[in-house]
Amino acid sequence: MPLIYEFLPGYFAHDDEEKPHVAVPPRFGLKDTAPDRWTSFFDRIRNLNKDAPEGTSYKFFLLSRHGQGYHNLAEAKYGTDAWDEYWSKLEGDGEIVWGPDPQLTPLGISQAHDIQVVWKTEALAGLFPPHRRYCSPLTRALDTCDGMLDGVFEAHRKPVLILELCREENGVHTCDKRKSRSYIAAHKPHFDIEEGLSEEDELWHATIRETKPEVAQRARIVLDTIFESSNDDIFVSITAHGGWINGFLTAIGRGIYPLKTGGVLPVIVKAQR
DSSP: OOOEEEEEOSSBGGGGOSSOSSSSOGGGGBSOOSTTHHHHHHHHHHHHHHHSOTTEEEEEEEEEEOOOBHHHHHHHHHOHHHHHHTGGGSSBOSSOBOOSSOOBOHHHHHHHHHHHHHHHHHHTTTOOOOSEEEEOSSHHHHHHHHHHTTTTOSOOSSOOEEOGGGSOSOSSOGGGOOOOHHHHHHHOTTSEEOTTOOSSOOSOOSSOOOOHHHHHHHHHHHHHHHHHHOSSOOEEEEEEOHHHHHHHHHHTTOOOOOOOTTOEEEEEEEEEO
16 A cells, blocks of 8 residues: 655744745744754654554655756856756856756855754754765765765764665756766765666656656655655655755645755655555
8 A cells, every 4th residue: 555645834934935035044944943942843753653543654854955056057047948948958058067967066065064054053952863864866966965964963873875766857958967876986985875876877868858747756756765664764864956856845745845056945744554
């Protein structure tokens, strides 16, 4: 019997917004301002799980969008319509290189640091290291994931796990074509890579763009994997992309959310059979 997912609102400022006012709000948007706010928050999540009927469980997801990449810079330069119609299919314009798999811009690196600053503040209020951390295999997400938690905690329970299913909406745009597995392993040797990740990108297609329902289905598979693997791991961090995050939100029945580059979106997800 498949899992049914539901978004649980009420705890975060984002829950009442149709679009973000800032990329990374204070407390990651948690409404509780008490000094022990995260300790109280996770006690509530544990109690939800404790009191839940059989087959129902809850997890807290902190979804982070990568910082600005050179493809974002190019889209801002040319406008979204011209980007989608023409420029996204190229690898650069002679000034900016955005494909394949572009790096973070200096602003993007700074945005990852902005997330880190809030992490350090909230760690003092009881926010502990995520039980599980997942990341897209695209460079802009990998570097954001690395930068946003650098120096926040002395140790993590598990390394970041790189999942192909967390990559951006795929195809046509050269910025969404990933680099090789060998490159990823050398670039982030302290991350784990899922066993099935191919050496070269076998999924990107030059003329076929993945649909939004297909992205939502990918996100659902990630949700299934996470919820079926452990009930004790209640705090999950995923670093990905705007399109993928909206696919995730679609899979849990929440409206799409135009998260800014370098933005963070917290959500509580209920799963039941």
